[in-house]
Amino acid sequence: MSNIRHLFLFQLKMKIKSISIWSLIMFGIMSMYMFFFSTMQEMAQVKFEMLPTEYLQLVGVSDMAQMSNYVNFFGMILNILVIIISIYAITTGINLILKEEKDKTIEYLYSLSVTRKQIYISKLLIGFLSIFMAVFAASIAGILFGYIVGDNTFDLVKMFSIIKITGFVPFFFLSLGLFMSALSTKHSSASLGCGIVMISYMLGYLGKILEDKADFLKYFSPFELLSPTNAESLSNETLIAFLIIIVISIILLILSSFTYKNRDYNL
Numbered sequence: 001m002s003n004i005r006h007l008f009l010f011q012l013k014m015k016i017k018s019i020s021i022w023s024l025i026m027f028g029i030m031s032m033y034m035f036f037f038s039t040m041q042e043m044a045q046v047k048f049e050m051l052p053t054e055y056l057q058l059v060g061v062s063d064m065a066q067m068s069n070y071v072n073f074f075g076m077i078l079n080i081l082v083i084i085i086s087i088y089a090i091t092t093g094i095n096l097i098l099k100e101e102k103d104k105t106i107e108y109l110y111s112l113s114v115t116r117k118q119i120y121i122s123k124l125l126i127g128f129l130s131i132f133m134a135v136f137a138a139s140i141a142g143i144l145f146g147y148i149v150g151d152n153t154f155d156l157v158k159m160f161s162i163i164k165i166t167g168f169v170p171f172f173f174l175s176l177g178l179f180m181s182a183l184s185t186k187h188s189s190a191s192l193g194c195g196i197v198m199i200s201y202m203l204g205y206l207g208k209i210l211e212d213k214a215d216f217l218k219y220f221s222p223f224e225l226l227s228p229t230n231a232e233s234l235s236n237e238t239l240i241a242f243l244i245i246i247v248i249s250i251i252l253l254i255l256s257s258f259t260y261k262n263r264d265y266n267l
Contacts, residue, residue: 003113003114003115003118004118004121004122004125007114007118007119007122008122008125008126011122011123011126012126012129015126015130018130019129019130019133022088022130022133022134022137023133023134023136023137024137026081026085026134026135026137026138026141027137027138027140027141028141029077029081029138030077030078030081030137030138030139030141030142030145031141031144031145033073033077034070034073034074034077034141034142034144034145034146034149035145035148035149037070037073037145037149037150038149068153069153070146070149070150070151070153070154070155071146071150071153071154071155071158071159071162071232072228072232074142074146074159074162074228075162075166075227075228075229075231075232076228077142078138078139078142078162078163078166078167078228079166079223079227079228081138082135082166082167082169082170082223083197083198083201083223085131085134085135085138085170086169086170086173086197086223087173087193087194087197087198088130088131088134088170089127089130089131089170089171089173089174089177090173090174090176090177090180090193090194090196090197091177091190091193091194092127092130092131092174092177093127093173093174093175093176093177093178093179093180093181093193094177094178094180094181094190094192094193095177095181095190096123096124096126096127096177096178096181097120097123097178097181097182097260098181116260116261117257117261120256120257120260120261121257124178124253127174127178128171128174131170131171131174134170135163135167135170139159139163139167142159142163143156143159146159158232161231161232161234162228162231162232164231165226165230165231165234165238165242166226166227166228166231168226168242168245168246169222169223169226171249172222172245172248172249173193173196173197175248175249175250175252175253175256176196176252177193178252178253178256179252179253179255179256179259180192180193181256182255182256182257182259182260183259200220200221200222200223201221201223203217203218203220203221203224204217204218204220204221204222204223204224204225204227205221205224207219207220207221207224208224222241222245225238225241225242225245226238226241226242226245
């Protein structure tokens with residue numbers, strides 16, 4: 001445990017700048033949209049009426065009533081930010097170990113009196129902290145401005161439900177990124193990770209707009225299964241999907257740990 005703590009603190013010193021920047025960016029973007037909630041809903045009512053329904057669904061708007069409700073508006077913005085954070089998450093997961101191997105900096109960690117398991121756990125904690133702070137910063141901004149401009153449409157309980165359910169999506173992609181990096185050093189890349197996130201989002205979008213014709217596509221998209229709309233209503237189907245995605249994430253992390261511990265890395 002002591003080794004893991006020391007490794008974590010050592011790597012935190014190197015990652016703290018990146019974590020802080022991402023957190024500030026997420027806080028800033030959410031604050032900007034939420035602060036102008038009243039103004040933006042009036043502008044959106046005019047602008048969005050000219051747009052096709054399919055385009056609105058692409059950005060997470062199912063109907064114009066969402067624009068007049070603070071919780072729904074927060075969910076729409078968070079849904080967009082979760083895509084960005086998920087790209088950050090999967091690339092972080094891929095690079096936690098692979099980047100150090102490519103740069104040869106991981107040789108220093110291997111020279112210490114620590115096990116690969118301890119290195120893996122410390123890097124996993126850094127990854128989780130990075131994603132948690134980004135989601136936390138965006139959420140805090142949304143809650144803060146809910147008290148300021150949300151009026152009677154601000155509901156803290158519903159917002160917590162959205163944050164908890166939808167906010168877990170990036171953690172799934174962090175787990176997937178770690179698993180990809182453990183499988184192969186040749187084929188795991190940031191561009192591949194970005195592609196997987198966007199394909200996953202588009203599959204959910206297609207499953208939504210095609211409805212009965214291709215409804216099954218949404219099951220390949222945590223974005224759709226754990227969307228803010230589903231999180232707010234919190235049906236049994238959403239809860240089951242949430243638990244399944246948690247279980248899959250845990251399995252991916254266990255497999256990643258086992259693979260990393262037993263494979264040979266090029267140093």
